Amino acid sequence: MTLETPVVVEPQRPWKATPRELAPTGYLLLASAFASWAVVAATPMKGKLAYAFLFFVFGTASLSINKGRKLGRSAAVDSIAGSVAMTGAFLVFLPVASILFTTIQKGVKGLHWTLFSQTMFTASYSDPISKGGLLHALVGTLYLILISVIVSVPMGILTALYLTEIKGPGSNFIQFIVQAMSGVPSVVAGLFIFASIIVTTPVKASAIAGAFALSILMIPTVTRTAQEVLLLVPMDLREAGQALGATQWKTVATIVVPAARNGLITATILGVARIAGETAPLLFTIGGSDKLNWNPFKDYQGALPFYVWKGLLLGTPESIQRAWTGILVLLILVLVLFILARTLGGRKMKSK
Amino acid sequence: MNSFDSSNGEEMSIDSAAQTNSLASVASAHTAARQPGNAPMGSGLEARGIHAWFGKHHALENVSLDFASGTVTALIGPSGCGKSTFIRTLNRMHEFIPSAAMAGEVLLDGKDIYSKGTDVTKIRLQIGMVFQKPNPFPSMTIGENVLSGLKLAQLKMSNKEDLMQECLERAGLWNEVKDRLGAHAGGLSGGQQQRLCIARALAVKPKVLLMDEPCSALDPGSTLRIEDTIGQLAQTMTIIIVTHNMQQAARVSDYTAFFLSEGGPGNMIEVGPTNEMFSRPRDQRTENYVSGRFG
Ligand SMILES: Nc1ncnc2c1ncn2[C@@H]1O[C@H](COP(=O)(O)OP(=O)(O)OP(=O)(O)O)[C@@H](O)[C@H]1O
Numbered sequence A: 001m002t003l004e005t006p007v008v009v010e011p012q013r014p015w016k017a018t019p020r021e022l023a024p025t026g027y028l029l030l031a032s033a034f035a036s037w038a039v040v041a042a043t044p045m046k047g048k049l050a051y052a053f054l055f056f057v058f059g060t061a062s063l064s065i066n067k068g069r070k071l072g073r074s075a076a077v078d079s080i081a082g083s084v085a086m087t088g089a090f091l092v093f094l095p096v097a098s099i100l101f102t103t104i105q106k107g108v109k110g111l112h113w114t115l116f117s118q119t120m121f122t123a124s125y126s127d128p129i130s131k132g133g134l135l136h137a138l139v140g141t142l143y144l145i146l147i148s149v150i151v152s153v154p155m156g157i158l159t160a161l162y163l164t165e166i167k168g169p170g171s172n173f174i175q176f177i178v179q180a181m182s183g184v185p186s187v188v189a190g191l192f193i194f195a196s197i198i199v200t201t202p203v204k205a206s207a208i209a210g211a212f213a214l215s216i217l218m219i220p221t222v223t224r225t226a227q228e229v230l231l232l233v234p235m236d237l238r239e240a241g242q243a244l245g246a247t248q249w250k251t252v253a254t255i256v257v258p259a260a261r262n263g264l265i266t267a268t269i270l271g272v273a274r275i276a277g278e279t280a281p282l283l284f285t286i287g288g289s290d291k292l293n294w295n296p297f298k299d300y301q302g303a304l305p306f307y308v309w310k311g312l313l314l315g316t317p318e319s320i321q322r323a324w325t326g327i328l329v330l331l332i333l334v335l336v337l338f339i340l341a342r343t344l345g346g347r348k349m350k351s352k
Numbered sequence B: 001m002n003s004f005d006s007s008n009g010e011e012m013s014i015d016s017a018a019q020t021n022s023l024a025s026v027a028s029a030h031t032a033a034r035q036p037g038n039a040p041m042g043s044g045l046e047a048r049g050i051h052a053w054f055g056k057h058h059a060l061e062n063v064s065l066d067f068a069s070g071t072v073t074a075l076i077g078p079s080g081c082g083k084s085t086f087i088r089t090l091n092r093m094h095e096f097i098p099s100a101a102m103a104g105e106v107l108l109d110g111k112d113i114y115s116k117g118t119d120v121t122k123i124r125l126q127i128g129m130v131f132q133k134p135n136p137f138p139s140m141t142i143g144e145n146v147l148s149g150l151k152l153a154q155l156k157m158s159n160k161e162d163l164m165q166e167c168l169e170r171a172g173l174w175n176e177v178k179d180r181l182g183a184h185a186g187g188l189s190g191g192q193q194q195r196l197c198i199a200r201a202l203a204v205k206p207k208v209l210l211m212d213e214p215c216s217a218l219d220p221g222s223t224l225r226i227e228d229t230i231g232q233l234a235q236t237m238t239i240i241i242v243t244h245n246m247q248q249a250a251r252v253s254d255y256t257a258f259f260l261s262e263g264g265p266g267n268m269i270e271v272g273p274t275n276e277m278f279s280r281p282r283d284q285r286t287e288n289y290v291s292g293r294f295g
């Protein structure tokens, strides 16, 4: 047998940059910041934009020259591409961060516990913020999201399966319709439900009518995303399943869909993100009640975007405060739902 | 590196002095070659005390092997013993796996490719690789695939057509594709795709070529063609080939190293000139494996 020596070898990652190796990057960025400040101070260029632009130029150039001096021209080009990609990511991140920051900053002032136990039934929007609450809107939004998910996710995924797996008759036409549907203005979705359901059938303005309007927006999003995800599942897997004697349905249900599982959850999340903040389709379809209504099938219903809209419309300081707080609650709700979807959806994958 | 001094007693290393193919000289080279500063001449590759981990899973333990320039070394061993993992530490592909870690040194011409400040792209340009699964670039034509390495590394190409033909001929694919160099590579059969990948690896003229079961998807004819190519290439480069085919190892390689994992991490059990490894291996486990009596 092998003569084992007691020397223990530690796992290492020599490819990871050490703090000492990262230091020059830090210095160069600091120098770039200083240089941009100096240029802004010394020339007629003014403002944050000039500062950001100069920092980008100096930073990219100095990092690239530094890399190129050590490793040659192609490394320098690589460094420029990296800087540009990073700047792009930052440019996307900036407005998002600024929206989040503003919402939290303005919304937090209106947060208090009775917000989640009271409705606006007895209070007015221009009352002090400590009176009344948004429980009715929270319940309404939860109903709207829940029903829309129940309607749209199966329909969207089944449509995607039809388009990618079965490729049956009419696929091209359906594909076209789905694409066209994703361009439907949201207010039209509301009008459509109003005209086709609320006016002509016994279903009146309620959570379910609102959810139908939202589903019109959600189905194309879910379908398109699910389709892209299913197309990513390698053809080999389908062939492997069918070569084992499985029917197409079995192959799809036990191999293709589980393989695309995380992507399908993403499709659902994107769908929810598409509708959670929609106000326009709800204008004609839920009635915008200020009263708590636990029945999603009957009577007027409230919703968080509706609550925000009402608050903004009134325009008093209190009502605008309510609107900000409503947006904050909506953001938190959506975030919680996403985290739930990820953890519940991801868990089974890991334990496998 | 501590592990380097404490390599276990059964490991052998190869160096250029061992080319007489005698057991005695390999055995005497065993200790001599381990001393720093005694590296073989030319574009040799030297692995010293290589360990590899995937997260907590210790996949490879203390492997030291010298690959003298211009030799062909076959790595053999049962599935899952760490041959692919080892070969991937030799051109720094191991680090692409997020959980991966390693220890040890890999010396190319006496310089550690893991040392700080090394340009990893230049290393990979010098140490080419052919993968277990064919992976031609699907968006490129057959011809573009062959020359893709030059384009990706931004190398000048003086005579494209000749280089393309030479590489495809060496990979044994020229006759089948010469009329459709402009066709997309995805339309080739699995074996043809693999030979295309070999041609692609040859085009950048690496100093060392790593081949991970390059012939597992090939018919006997193309396999022989590739083995021929390996023989010719060995005059200008160092070749390390993983194979499950004992005959192939015997046919193409100068040296053979046997890897084995007995429950724990994979180890290199024995290395020596190929004919000796197959005729009179020193370790019983090697004997069992090469004679097909593996339990
Ligand atoms: N990406 C990875 N993540 C985690 N473990 C891995 C990974 N790749 C390989 N391993 C583990 O490392 C060990 C060695 O695997 P390796 O692929 O090197 O074997 P091999 O000798 O090449 O086998 P084969 O002859 O079948 O190709 C195995 O136990 C394997 O499970």
Ligand SMILES: [Mg+2]
Residues within 6 Å of the ligand: B083, B084, B085, B132, B212
């Ligand atoms: Mg392998």
